[in-house]
Amino acid sequence: MKRILVLGALMLGSALSPAFAGSGPIKIVLAEEADLLEPCMATRSNIGRVIMQNVSETLTELDVRGDKGVMPRLAEKWEQNADGSWRFHLRQGVKFSDGTTFDAKDVKHSFDRIMSDKNACESRRYFGGMTVTPTVVDDFTIDFKADPVQPILPLLLSLVTIVPEETPLEFVREPIGTGPYKLTNWTPGQQIVLTGREDYWGAKPEVTEATYLFRADPSVRAAMVQAGEADLSPSISQLDATNPATDFSYLDSETVYLRIDHNIEPLNDVRVRRALNLAIDRQAFLGTLVPDSALLATAIVPPPTLGWNPDVKVFPYDPDGARTLLEEAKADGVKVDTPITIIARSANFPNVTEIMEAIQAQLQEVGFKVELKFVEVAEHEQYYSKPFKEGRGPQIVAAMHDNSKGDPSFSMFFKYATEGTQSGFSDPKVDDLIKRASAAVGDERAKLWSEVIAYVHDEVVADVLLFHMVGFSRVSERLDFKPTMATNGTLQLSEIKIK
């Protein structure tokens, strides 16, 4: 299940012999082309799937297959200093693919590069609202001082890819990293080839070379694996996933929900928001428009996340209850008849149109007036993120949120805090809980996150949480590989075994 052992190295010499088919090249077909192979953009899924941990490595890494939490990668160990800063002890004898040696200066440069204003590195977003200063202690020791103190700094550093000190601040097209593979061919629009490195510091993976192909159409991706033109497609359509020998489903860390804008009547009334939740028959979607193995959501983060609260229960399907709540609100003078617009993004996730049409029908069933509006990605973003338009009517935005990082801090502030860019409400208690949870450690942290999740779901009724989605992959029978929750954003070639 976990790491590939020394076996791979022994078999490397016999890559071409089918009798020893324990190693060899593979082909992977992905939905979206990586338009940029920039290490500091590796947290974007279409780029990360190719280079994250394959070409560019990080100091730490999150264990998504087991429950080991944050594991060492380029850092061998770390500890928190008395002043709250973190000290990382780096692995020695590691070489970048350009031959230079990895040391603390590279780590400092990688971090400074992400924070530089000469580029638009997206991993910078994980360090918003804090000042982090790296200080080189010696060649293989580095301190990270954060203000305010960051209990999850080791986790945050699993998102910072390490590049050589010589890397310019501007975006690069040819990533240099310490990973088991290096980029050997990139023909834009056609293919990307990663080739195994002889001088990699760790165990040699079984996959000697990976060719990435890109096809936007899911049935074509499925057909390619079937026809032997590719060995692995991490995402195919549920409809095509019909062969149990090759097709697997996996929880993919995406959560679908309806973000409610609490600022506009009638959505400012908690009874109305509760009625929205009671009116939707979530169970009826499973096995019909949403895959059977999807989970009904009670939080914006999927279950393996820290602080996920098993005591929070999914709203029951209770149309009568919803009607009663609506009448109560109406009796109090709330304008429940105002048409509410649901804004969704075309092709956001499989069946989005049908799911939204069904939700519209279910809401209308209990007496809501609901309009449906489908928009393209740029327009959707304008509705989803602040600043919201002045003079808007009551709006609900259907969105999908991805958190595979194991900690709710990557979601909660943005979705629920007063200052959060996609937050539709402002509640001092939520703000305070999020602030305390973000600063807490260990069990205290988990407990506080659980509290946030329960409060937002049961008391505020902040949004309509729907499903934790499931992805489908097709894996050729010559490979031994099961996708995980992280597969959306990271596809470690070293985890793929060849039968």
Added chain:
Amino acid sequence: MIPPPDSPEGAMLRFIRKRAVASLISLVGLIVMVFFLSRLTGDPAALFLPVEASAEMKAQFRELHGLNDPLLVQFARYVGDVVTGDFGESLRKARPALDVVLEAFTWTLWLALVTMTLVTGAAIVVGSLAAFRAGGFFDRLSSVISLLGASVPDFWVAIVAIVVFSVNLAWLPTSGTGSLLHWILPISVLFIRPFGIIVQVVRGSMIGALSSAYVKTARAKGVKSGPIIFVHALRNAMLPVITVIGDQAASLLNGAVIIETIFGFPGVGKLMIDSILQRDFNVVLAAILVTALAIFLMNLLIDLAYALLDPRIRH
């Protein structure tokens, strides 16, 4: 060595020169229009960065790409750069927009050329034969087939073709590029619609031409030979046909989005769509510039062809 003004070569040169100037003006107009209109449609920063990105990050992204300046300043800078041959950088790909576009356009150009050559040949033969015996069996058959071709959704054909020829029969690769075999499915699918349309136009135009006074006169004068009448009529019928061929070629030059998407063909259509949806302005502008140049050039050739077919047409 300038030919005298009234010689045919002189007239031709004058025509082309005038045309080049007019085309340049409209090209500039096109670019100005696209530049300003596209910037009314949203902020690329919000699309390049994840939704969680802070307002500062977005502002900094815009600063980095000069999107914070007033539109007119941005435009002046763009024009200044374009004059020196710099079409800016792709926001998404961090490489020169023109390189990205030319790479994709080369694929599209070949695809369009090969497809249109095949379509033109086949459609003229089938359409003329149908017109020769209008109302006959061959006419009815070719009509139904060509109309089916003109109205079938192309993704049907594409997906079914992949399932049949690549998965079940394993004769052809499903998609992608690499060998000549990879071209067969995309070209075959692309062939269908223009073929259907052009066959109908050829047929209609030929029926008109065959019954025209011109051909009747030739017949009356005792020109018995079928081929001669055929050639005469065809020559007369070609004007609308060429126009429609041009129209179809133009839409292929603008990119065959669905086919490119399904077959993973790295052409300019998918690039254009992605760039429009992602608001990658420099790529959109460069792509439009390149395809517009190609289309202008093609229209020029078409107008020359009119003059060649019918020497009476002069302008």
Added chain:
Amino acid sequence: MTLQTTDTALAEEPHFARRMVRMLLADRFALCAAIFLLVILVLAIVGPSWLGDLATKQNLRGRNAAPFDWERGWVWWMGADALGRPLLARIIVATQNTLMVAAGAVALSAVVGTVLGLVAGFSSARVNQIIMRLADVIMSFPSLLIAVIVLYILGSSILNLMLVLAITRIPVYLRTTRAEVLEIRERMFVQAARVMGASSKRILFRHILPVVLPTLTTLATLDFAYVMLAESALSFLGIGIQPPEITWGLMISQGRQYLTNAWWLSFWPGLAIILTTLSLNLLSNWLRIALDPVQRWRLEMKGRKNG
């Protein structure tokens, strides 16, 4: 000569109509096409009020129900879509939007294009040059970009969509008309009319338009299919007509992902587009013969034989 017959035919209205009907009866294909189009037209008018509720009634348990289940009501004969709504009812309801968008876009582009083409072909070199370069610009303006701009600025509606589709189709009519005009105006009878002092307007509409019309009709009928499919592509990208509105194009694009599992979802609306185009074309081919004084006898002879 040509002109006179048209004039007299128009003058004797009742006689003309009776003759057209007789000629229509003579051509079985054209007759079928005319009946089919008539049915479509009626459905477009009554469809939404007749079956509107049935077409939006969801039933998740009956999703993707297979066609040809004769046990159920006739609206289920074509099967059900991904939300368990009867496809036949949805196709009927969608007829109105579909025809409105397609007919609107085709008519608008054909009229504007033809008029501009006539003007370009007949006026000074300068005006001609301006119009033609304008056509170049439209031709090289990617339709998707026009769609994004118009729909982003003006908002998404059936009318705006019609506008977008119409703009993109103008150049083909324009160029076709102009090319024909350039050729025809050199012909003997136009020259003659001009020498005899006919005004430009008269020459345009009386002498030239009738000659250009057949080609334009062929183009317009084919464009019907083109516009319906283009609209489907726009919906797929999220900038065309969006649910809960329905058109055949939208139904095709929604059924796209089910092509290998539930073919009927996109097949029936596709078939509706094909049949409509086919009928329009058959009818326009018939009309062309029926209106051509030289060829008309073919139909009249047959009609007499049959009747």
